[in-house]
Amino acid sequence: MKGHVDKAVAGLMALLLILWLAPALALGTAQASEDEHDHSGVHEFHETMEELGEHTEQIVKAINHEDWQWVAKEARAIAEHPRPPAEERKRIMAFAGDRRAEFQKADQAAHAAAATLADVADTGDGREVIRAFADLQATCLDCHASFRDDFRQHFYVDK
Numbered sequence: 001m002k003g004h005v006d007k008a009v010a011g012l013m014a015l016l017l018i019l020w021l022a023p024a025l026a027l028g029t030a031q032a033s034e035d036e037h038d039h040s041g042v043h044e045f046h047e048t049m050e051e052l053g054e055h056t057e058q059i060v061k062a063i064n065h066e067d068w069q070w071v072a073k074e075a076r077a078i079a080e081h082p083r084p085p086a087e088e089r090k091r092i093m094a095f096a097g098d099r100r101a102e103f104q105k106a107d108q109a110a111h112a113a114a115a116t117l118a119d120v121a122d123t124g125d126g127r128e129v130i131r132a133f134a135d136l137q138a139t140c141l142d143c144h145a146s147f148r149d150d151f152r153q154h155f156y157v158d159k
């Protein structure tokens with residue numbers, strides 16, 4: 001049991017490290033294009049992503065405070081995040097092309113994982129919360145691995 005917990009904790013630490021390092025690493029390369037491009041075509045989507053990032057940071061804090069209600073609140077905000085306006089969704093779907101189903105599935109996976117995290121947080125079982133949070137982060141990571149570079153290339157570089 002202890003080894004299992006240690007593993008879960010080690011996994012979380014690795015994730016947290018990624019969470020903290022990724023923006024710093026991305027800054028060097030991404031900042032330039034951030035400044036040059038105004039996200040005009042997909043502004044709301046971009047804002048939503050920044051909000052998701054903030055909610056996950058709040059979840060880390062809430063876990064550290066063992067405030068499970070706070071975790072649940074942040075997780076629900078992720079699960080119920082507003083969709084971008086129809087115009088943007090159309091653009092994003094056009095970008096996804098024949099990978100649209102994959103994109104939508106990744107989106108649904110993140111919503112589902114966030115809803116699960118909220119439910120688990122309601123039970124107040126810290127260890128399960130950490131596990132559910134790791135599952136949520138994995139859904140973010142998966143979609144980013146599949147789409148983020150292409151998305152940025154499509155909307156921010158090739159304008």
Ligand code: HEC
Pocket residue numbers: 030045046049050052053056078103104106107110136137139140141143144147148151152
């Ligand atoms: C369905 C795909 C998908 C899912 C799921 C997803 N993202 Fe993203 N995310 C993207 C794409 C595409 C970009 C690049 C768009 C951009 O930077 O404007 C991005 C960019 C980001 C950024 C960078 C914004 C910036 O300022 O450069 C953050 C932070 C982020 N996502 C957080 C999250 C978090 C946290 C989750 C999970 C709770 C998540 N995302 C889930 C597709 C996704």
